[in-house]
Every structure is written in C-alpha cells, then in structure tokens.
C-alpha cells in the first residue's frame with residue numbers, strides 16, 4: 001500500500017514524501033477504511049509546516065478530510081459495517097490508501113453525494129454552517145445581523161463562497177472582500193452588498209471607511225475573517241460598537257495586531273476552530289451537523305469546485321498546484 005508521510009516539518013511541497021507500508025489489522029473498536037479521495041486543505045499545510053508542532057508527533061500521515069469504504073472491522077464494532085462509505089474523522093491520515101481508524105469516528109456519507117462531494121463535505125461545509133449559525137443567524141432567523149451588517153474576507157476561497165451562499169439563504173447579503181480582481185468572477189451568482197478588491201487603489205489603505213461605506217454607511221456587526229494580520233485588524237476597526245470578529249483562518253500568515261485589544265476593547269474577537277468543536281460536541285450533535293452540512297453540499301449551497309484530482313504518488317505535483325494563486329477549485333488526492 002502507498003501513503004504520504006511527513007518526517008520533518010516544513011513547506012509541504014518539500015517535506016511530504018510517499019512510501020509503501022503494510023496497514024495494520026484493525027484492533028478492537030477499529031476499522032480499516034480503503035480511502036478513495038482526500039482533500040488538500042490549508043489546515044493540512046499548516047500542520048505540515050510545524051505550526052502545531054506541540055501537538056503533532058512526527059512522523060505522521062497528513063490529511064484531515066477524505067472519504068473511503070470500510071474494508072474490515074475489528075472486534076466489537078457495531079457503528080459501521082464493511083462496504084459502507086464513511087468519512088474517517090478526528091485524526092489526520094486521509095492521505096493514504098488504507099486508514100485504520102476508530103469506528104466511532106467513521107461518520108456516514110449521504111448516499112447521493114459523489115465521492116468528490118463527499119471528500120469535501122466536512123471541513124469547510126461544517127465550519128461555514130457552524131460559524132454562520134453561531135454568529136450571524138442565531139436560531140436560523142433571516143438576516144439577524146442585517147442585510148449589510150456582515151463582512152466576509154477571502155470571499156473567493158472555497159469556504160468564503162459557501163459561507164456567502166449560506167448567508168444568502170438566510171436573507172443576508174454580506175460585503176465581500178477578495179484580494180485580486182479575478183476573485184470577483186468567482187463570486188458570480190452570489191448576492192452581496194458589495195465586492196471590494198483589496199488590491200484596488202485606495203481600498204487597503206482606508207479599509208475601515210471603505211467597508212463602512214460599502215455596507216451602506218453603517219458599521220458592520222460581524223466579520224468572518226480568514227486572513228488575520230493587518231487586514232483582520234482593520235476589519236475589526238470597522239465594526240460597530242460591540243461587534244464580533246470571527247477569526248477562523250490565517251491566510252496572511254500573520255496574527256491579528258495585539259494592539260486591537262486596547263484600541264477596540266468593545267469588539268468581541270472569537271477564535272473559531274472546527275477541531276475544537278468536533279472534539280467537544282457530543283456524537284449526536286456531530287452526526288446531525290455533518291448530515292446537515294452534507295445536504296447543503298448536495299443542494300449546491302456548500303459545493304466545492306474541484307480543480308485537480310491527482311493520484312497519491314503525485315502528491316508533490318498536487319501540492320504545487322494547490323499553491324498556485326487564483327486556483328479555481330480544490331486539489332484532491334486519489335488513493336490509487
């Protein structure tokens with residue numbers, strides 16, 4: 001069998017290798033999952049870089065998201081059966097041909113999802129669903145934060161687009177920020193109060209004022225921030241008194257400015273990490289939320305465009321393609 005392996009932290013394209021291995025037999029409570037497809041996500045690349053070195057033991061097999069079929073079950077397994085298509089969650093290891101996982105972490109896949117949809121039905125769909133529910137549309141009510149009261153940055157990212165579609169379903173039209181003019185095209189068909197391009201003249205320098213103007217002259221009440229750094233800081237500065245910055249990504253590679261806490265003590269900064277939610281939610285809540293996310297994948301709301309599907313043995317090429325700016329969809333790894 002073939003798997004990807006990381007033996008030293010660093011840039012993924014340099015440190016991810018492939019190797020042959022003999023998968024162990026599943027022990028009590030475990031199953032062997034024959035992987036079909038796995039996603040390449042920013043969270044995989046950040047983990048491989050060593051950003052979470054304190055909780056990552058080397059060597060390891062990367063991949064937090066992927067779909068496979070249960071091949072064999074260990075003693076005492078009743079949650080899943082051989083032949084069932086599942087998402088083996090809770091640990092990394094999707095970038096290999098056979099993942100031995102705890103049966104209780106193997107969640108079922110909605111039958112009508114294709115393998116590509118299933119392989120991208122967890123990390124971003126569930127995060128976008130939980131964030132929009134918890135911070136923008138409490139109780140699922142329409143437009144709680146106001147039609148122009150929400151800002152989404154990195155709006156052309158896979159999760160940015162699905163978050164906007166989820167907000168649109170609740171009647172919310174956010175101000176969307178993209179970093180390149182081509183990002184505007186990727187938002188075609190989505191309803192927004194405005195699309196701002198941070199590389200346009202004058203936008204970045206006066207971001208708080210530009211965002212407020214785009215929101216109809218009113219300061220926004222919620223920002224979904226996947227960028228961090230000075231952009232995240234300026235979006236926090238644009239918020240209405242008591243507003244919320246949901247900080248869930250670090251695409252700039254830089255943390256939010258520490259001065260923010262003293263400059264805008266009224267702003268609530270929430271650090272959202274799917275991992276924390278998944279590892280603390282009870283099983284019924286996790287199963288229900290994932291099922292809901294998968295329905296949103298099936299109806300297109302949480303759909304992920306796929307740009308490239310490459311076999312595991314070409315993982316370095318897959319990682320090169322992942323790093324291309326303006327990529328139009330996810331890169332997936334096929335476990336053959």
Ligand SMILES: NC(=O)c1ccc[n+]([C@@H]2O[C@H](COP(=O)([O-])OP(=O)(O)OC[C@H]3O[C@@H](n4cnc5c(N)ncnc54)[C@H](OP(=O)(O)O)[C@@H]3O)[C@@H](O)[C@H]2O)c1
Nearest residue numbers: 042127154157158159179248249250251272273274325326
């Ligand atoms: N906290 C959580 O639990 C959680 C869960 C899911 C996702 N996330 C985070 O959400 C972010 C997006 O994930 P994804 O899977 O949707 O990514 P993605 O679409 O696969 O790739 C990121 C996209 O964001 C754009 N981008 C990169 N750097 C940017 C910057 N500085 N400013 C604006 N846009 C930038 C790029 O688009 P262009 O090249 O076209 O500009 C790139 O294609 C990541 O930071 C990820 O870690 C967090």
